[in-house]
């Protein structure tokens with residue numbers, strides 16, 4: 001198992017770092033707080049929200065869940081976001097997606113104060129990321145970068161093949177990799193010969209949301225494989241990579257669970273700390 005990246009160990013390290021930052025802020029009179037909005041009862045969102053509540057306490061961040069009924073109007077949701085924008089005791093706001101169909105996801109994302117947008121979904125933060133300017137960046141793509149860097153991998157000039165162009169992982173990750181001076185190939189469902197593209201990768205990052213997509217035959221010997229996929233297969237969580245067989249050829253690989261996902265929540269809390277600093281001019 002020597003070639004598995006230990007996401008849980010890295011998450012523990014990150015937690016200690018974020019906790020220390022929170023302690024510093026507390027010493028300066030600031031108590032960081034995250035507000036989570038959940039509209040309706042999407043089962044995954046309910047679980048994610050509860051899990052964040054537990055983890056917040058571990059790093060000393062206050063947490064408040066606003067669980068609204070599924071029939072709440074768009075106007076009411078926007079009004080609540082406005083109230084949280086104005087509340088200077090709240091430093092991070094995230095809306096669990098999906099929202100019910102009668103609510104515009106875009107309007108909701110644009111309503112959140114960009115400096116409280118710890119999910120990195122506001123168009124301004126997306127634009128800052130593209131422009132290479134300081135921004136709040138979604139946690140999962142950050143996790144991919146940190147797992148690589150803390151495994152001692154220098155991204156500069158490396159041939160990275162990224163599979164998946166979603167708004168939450170693939171697309172933002174493309175720009176983070178560019179910032180690190182990687183040579184990035186972005187593959188997606190329209191890519192003609194996926195195996196051929198992936199075979200050229202010194203680093204392969206899977207973020208397509210399709211179990212079994214990346215197989216051993218596609219991976220160049222010695223490549224580093226990061227699996228950001230989350231798929232439920234027969235009640236189990238698996239990534240996009242057929243992990244055990246790919247591990248036979250990869251030099252390093254992230255497991256699922258215990259890889260990318262293990263660092264996601266703590267990086268969200270790090271965004272709360274970053275957001276607070278922006279808001280208070282620290």
Ligand SMILES: Nc1nc(=O)c2c([nH]1)NC[C@@H]1CN(c3ccc(C(=O)N[C@@H](CCC(=O)O)C(=O)O)cc3)C=[N+]21
Pocket residue numbers: 008044045048049096097098140230256257258259260261262263264265
């Ligand atoms: N509405 C919504 N809210 C989310 O918060 C949300 C989402 N959708 N979609 C997907 C992403 C991803 N994300 C993860 C958070 C923690 C782990 C995590 O802690 N994973 C552990 C395993 C945890 C366990 O086994 O329960 C691990 O990978 O080791 C993983 C993934 C939240 N997300």
